[in-house]
Amino acid sequence: MKKLYTFILISIIFFFSCSAPKNEVASPDGKIRLSFKIDDDGFMYYDVKVNDSSFIAPSLLGFEAKNGLNLKNSFSIIKTEFSSKDETWTQIWGENKTIRNNYNEMAVHLANEDSIFLVMCFRLFNDGIGFRYEYKVTDIDSIIITDELTSFNIKENGTSWSIPASFESYEFLYRTLPLNEINDANTPFTFKTESGIYASIHEAALTDFPEMTLRICRTTDNKQQTTDFVEKYESQSSEFKVQLAPYPDRKAKAIFTSGSQRSYATCPYNYSTLSFKTPWRTIQISDKAVGLINSSLILNLNEPCVLEGDLSWIRPMKYVGVWWSMHLGVESWVIDDRHGATTANAKKYIDFAANNNIDAVLFEGWNEGWDSWGGRQNFDFTKPYADFDIDEIMRYAKERNVEIIGHHETGGNIINYENQLDEAYRWTAEKGIHCVKTGYAGGLPDGHNHHGQYNVRHYRKVVETAAKYNITLDVHEPIKPTGIRRTYPNMMTREGARGMEWNAWSEGNPPEHHVILPFTRLLAGPMDYTPGTFDILFENTRNSPQRKKWNDNDRGNSRVNTTLAKQLANWVVLYSPLQMASDMIEHYEGHPAFQFFRDFNPDCDWSEALQGEPGEYIVVVRRAGSDYFLGATTNGSAREVVVPLTFLPENQDFIAIIYSDGDNAHWKTNPTSYKIEKKIISHNDTLYINMAAGGGCAVSFMTLEN
Ligand code: NOJ
Ligand code: CA
Numbered sequence: 001m002k003k004l005y006t007f008i009l010i011s012i013i014f015f016f017s018c019s020a021p022k023n024e025v026a027s028p029d030g031k032i033r034l035s036f037k038i039d040d041d042g043f044m045y046y047d048v049k050v051n052d053s054s055f056i057a058p059s060l061l062g063f064e065a066k067n068g069l070n071l072k073n074s075f076s077i078i079k080t081e082f083s084s085k086d087e088t089w090t091q092i093w094g095e096n097k098t099i100r101n102n103y104n105e106m107a108v109h110l111a112n113e114d115s116i117f118l119v120m121c122f123r124l125f126n127d128g129i130g131f132r133y134e135y136k137v138t139d140i141d142s143i144i145i146t147d148e149l150t151s152f153n154i155k156e157n158g159t160s161w162s163i164p165a166s167f168e169s170y171e172f173l174y175r176t177l178p179l180n181e182i183n184d185a186n187t188p189f190t191f192k193t194e195s196g197i198y199a200s201i202h203e204a205a206l207t208d209f210p211e212m213t214l215r216i217c218r219t220t221d222n223k224q225q226t227t228d229f230v231e232k233y234e235s236q237s238s239e240f241k242v243q244l245a246p247y248p249d250r251k252a253k254a255i256f257t258s259g260s261q262r263s264y265a266t267c268p269y270n271y272s273t274l275s276f277k278t279p280w281r282t283i284q285i286s287d288k289a290v291g292l293i294n295s296s297l298i299l300n301l302n303e304p305c306v307l308e309g310d311l312s313w314i315r316p317m318k319y320v321g322v323w324w325s326m327h328l329g330v331e332s333w334v335i336d337d338r339h340g341a342t343t344a345n346a347k348k349y350i351d352f353a354a355n356n357n358i359d360a361v362l363f364e365g366w367n368e369g370w371d372s373w374g375g376r377q378n379f380d381f382t383k384p385y386a387d388f389d390i391d392e393i394m395r396y397a398k399e400r401n402v403e404i405i406g407h408h409e410t411g412g413n414i415i416n417y418e419n420q421l422d423e424a425y426r427w428t429a430e431k432g433i434h435c436v437k438t439g440y441a442g443g444l445p446d447g448h449n450h451h452g453q454y455n456v457r458h459y460r461k462v463v464e465t466a467a468k469y470n471i472t473l474d475v476h477e478p479i480k481p482t483g484i485r486r487t488y489p490n491m492m493t494r495e496g497a498r499g500m501e502w503n504a505w506s507e508g509n510p511p512e513h514h515v516i517l518p519f520t521r522l523l524a525g526p527m528d529y530t531p532g533t534f535d536i537l538f539e540n541t542r543n544s545p546q547r548k549k550w551n552d553n554d555r556g557n558s559r560v561n562t563t564l565a566k567q568l569a570n571w572v573v574l575y576s577p578l579q580m581a582s583d584m585i586e587h588y589e590g591h592p593a594f595q596f597f598r599d600f601n602p603d604c605d606w607s608e609a610l611q612g613e614p615g616e617y618i619v620v621v622r623r624a625g626s627d628y629f630l631g632a633t634t635n636g637s638a639r640e641v642v643v644p645l646t647f648l649p650e651n652q653d654f655i656a657i658i659y660s661d662g663d664n665a666h667w668k669t670n671p672t673s674y675k676i677e678k679k680i681i682s683h684n685d686t687l688y689i690n691m692a693a694g695g696g697c698a699v700s701f702m703t704l705e706n
Helices: 002-017 289-293 324-328 343-355 390-399 414-431 453-468 501-505 513-519 564-573 592-599
Strands: 024-026 032-038 044-050 053-061 063-065 076-090 098-112 116-125 128-138 142-148 151-154 158-162 175-178 189-193 198-204 212-216 238-244 254-257 273-277 280-286 317-322 360-363 403-409 435-439 472-475 491-494 578-580 606-613 617-624 627-634 639-644 654-661 674-681 686-691 696-703
Touching (some): 032 098, 032 128, 142 238, 142 273, 198 289, 289 606, 317 324, 317 343, 324 501, 343 390, 390 403, 513 606, 564 696, 592 674, 592 696, 617 639, 654 686
Parallel strands (some): 403 435, 435 472, 472 491
Antiparallel strands (some): 024 032, 032 044, 076 098, 128 273, 128 280, 142 254, 212 238, 617 627, 627 696
């Protein structure tokens, strides 16, 4: 049977390879062009031109697999199909509720003599490209991928912003480095070429694969560097190759067996067939840095929402929580005389939320298991601590129209979590909780890493289980976002970078951190950074007799490395549909600048990054209903930005409340100096914003009733 099949296949290949199809596709505006080629040995390559200049020089495609399975060469093109799409779709929450999806697609159908069928699907948008592999292998029980050959051969040198590659964590400081000095990096990997093109390499729709990172490719025996086909192109400055997070044996990267097949299309032939689609490999491309932020490419490459029925349980919220006190060391997660999540404290936070236009309250340290944190980590997700009366707290919160955010710290013990998963979410929903923060602070069992296929499957299982019980998620120590929030809008926000917590117990995040995040990590999706610390120097807690050091990074000199106005601005700049005011509520009581958070609406309809450069500064505006919110932030340098208010509708007056740095503010020496100004303004006005070193400015524009 197999022989007959191979004969038919060879005939098809021969017939179609004689017709030499054209394998080039351009973006709708014609500025980005991609071509696909195979060489004499049937290895596959793509290259990309931007504005007629080479941007990605010929770069290898394909995979290595176990047991002699040839997923990388001897390929011939059977046919090439072209199609286009221009549609507008809507989402129930997001930076923008309405999104245009406009691309040209080229699907190259290939096959080789080893009975491998492959569709290389390329999509070109005006804001970048995406491509993925769709393999079908007949007569096989399992496919074990051992390496991905995909490369990004970046033609020019330039400047890049990235964190190092790690399959365990994203909580690192960003590096600003010339492209040719990068050894490895995680994605989104953002860079600007010498000729001024901004780009960011990432992936979309990572649902059943290990994560990809990038490593500079220097091996001389690499097929890409020895082939005649490539040699006629000049040598490149920076060629990055994909690295996939491995299974514990370090060799297998992705495993597909007949049991693991989900809803992928089946092969039209009557053989036992395995098929898999990779996530999209993406490059966002723009001639402006803010163009990367204003791109919806990652979402456009994900599947539409699969949740049906009334989705009103999914909604953006502002929240406070019993959280910062633990990180500062003045309260504890574990039940003892410093316990934070007590019924009395819970009621205080609920009252504060109800009185300050805040939707929800988070409680960490509410359940049994914290005494084993860092050890065996067997948390119980349905057993509240004895001093946390959940039924009374839920009754109290409901009466005041305040939502409660649950917390599942797993400590990385996936097995313990999966054993309780369904029951934990059923119980949580039954209590009346519609949102859960999860966490994975700790090593995974059996040598698995946080970002491998095993854990990607776990994260997806949690999203699906939460959706079954109408629960939204905020995931800490997550897999990086790749746009699956479009398919599962209950997957609302996540950490996946150094957030506010690092300021509580380490040297903290430097002023440039918050103006790199929007051009890197946040291109992938929302982040639960948790801005809003007002007691910047920890004056009220540093010398408290309650305070106990709990983190090894704590040298006793931690602080927040921004001005107060920048804390407000970060609520706008660092997009999250669940936006936290992170400080202890005592530090907000009676503080005039807290009015900004009271007025702020996280449920925005439209957003635009107006100006900015990675690592330098950024200005973002968002509209929520008829109100607008603007955030501007800078790195360690003071600067003035000029912002024409042309984004406001014409012929309408707004009351603008401007929260800016005080005249002598400086993040290091005078961080809490701020001023508040009120003005009537309109579309024709211009804002001149002066930001202190490490500072920022937040503005709310509220409609003036006529
Ligand atoms: C790390 C999370 O990022 C943080 O928000 C949480 O408080 C701790 N883990 C404890 O769960
Ligand atoms: Ca964390």
